[in-house]
Amino acid sequence: MIENGSIEIITFHQVDNVGEHQVFDGLKVLDVFYKRFNGYGGMHIAKGEKDQWTLVLFWDSKELERKASASMMKNDETIQFKMLVNGKTVVKNVYPCFGVNKSL
Numbered sequence: 856m857i858e859n860g861s862i863e864i865i866t867f868h869q870v871d872n873v874g875e876h877q878v879f880d881g882l883k884v885l886d887v888f889y890k891r892f893n894g895y896g897g898m899h900i901a902k903g904e905k906d907q908w909t910l911v912l913f914w915d916s917k918e919l920e921r922k923a924s925a926s927m928m929k930n931d932e933t934i935q936f937k938m939l940v941n942g943k944t945v946v947k948n949v950y951p952c953f954g955v956n957k958s959l
Contacts, residue, residue: 862949863920865909869908870938882898888900924940
């Protein structure tokens with residue numbers, strides 16, 4: 856198997872008194888911010904029960920994800936997103952992706 860990029864999976868709950876549309880607006884800001892980084896392959900968004908959100912972000916490598924995430928945390932451009940997230944509920948994992956050769 857050959858490593859082929861990485862997947863970042865983040866779950867979080869929104870803060871109280873924030874609506875779904877506000878969360879989507881914040882996620883759009885996050886997506887636009889990440890599109891400026893090499894290696895960003897897009898985001899999938901899911902909303903579960905009790906206002907739990909799951910983001911699946913696609914990256915060309917774990918190193919590119921780390922650099923972009925560190926920049927996002929320091930940058931005021933993403934404040935619209937960060938203000939909506941209950942920080943105590945955030946769980947983030949980054950996994951390597953593997954391509955499987957068809958002959959295996």
